[in-house]
Amino acid sequence: MPAMSLRLFLDSADPAQWRCWLPGGLFHGVTTNPTLLQRAGLPCRPEALAELVELARELRCRELHLQAWGQEADRLESCGRTLHRLAPERVVVKLPVTREGSKAAARLIAGGVPVTFTACYEVAQVLIAAALGARYIAPYLGRICDQDRDGHAELIAMNQALRGVGSDVRLLAASVRRPADLGRLAAAGLDTFTLAPEVVAELLACEATAAAAAAFEQHAAAGGGNASA
Helix, strand or coil, X not given: CXXXXXXXXXECCCHHHHHHHHHHCCCCEEECCXXXXXXXXXXXXXXXXXXHHHHHHHCCCCEEEEECCCCCHHHHHHHHHHHHHCCCCCEEEEEECCHHHHHHHHHHHHCCCCXXXXXXXXXXXHHHHHHHCCCEEEEEHHHHHHCCCCHHHHHHHHHHHHHHCCCCCEECEECCCCHHHHHHHXXXXXXXXXXXXXXXXXXXXXXXHHHHHHHHHHHHHHCCCCCCC
């Protein structure tokens, strides 16, 4: 199986954060859910999400993950189709990896709608995504650790399980709370992460790096450096 390239997602429904971080080219896309919409002061309605879709187009977001709601399979499926129609070229429908979510996912995937399973807490759950042909499955690293479990080891085991059965489902590591988590998981072969804006800011705010960059500028100025010359 060929190596898969790194993908980073911004985990936010806040348009201001999108405008801040997406133009830099670091992110493949954005992940959202009803909780993030509530934090951003946005209603969980297709009309509001349609405005986010337009902003995603404007900012050249390649994938926008929108979570369906409805509790039971028929309603989840209907909501998922509505969300996907907002932008079939970029919307990925998120569904919980539950019995009803799995039913809805099977129907959506059969109809060509890409799906991300969410709220994954157990290694065996990734096999549901593999069996149904989902595009992603998102385990919650921080929340697994909150249960006094070794979240890093369990996400690594999930990724190994997917590769072990020959699946091309991407394990989308969510609830990543520290930049150090990225390094540890990437070293073990994980290549897909969604990051809250505060984690992104911390990732790009190494004091030693900032000091080195400032020294370079100081020495360049002392040596007569002029970038516009």
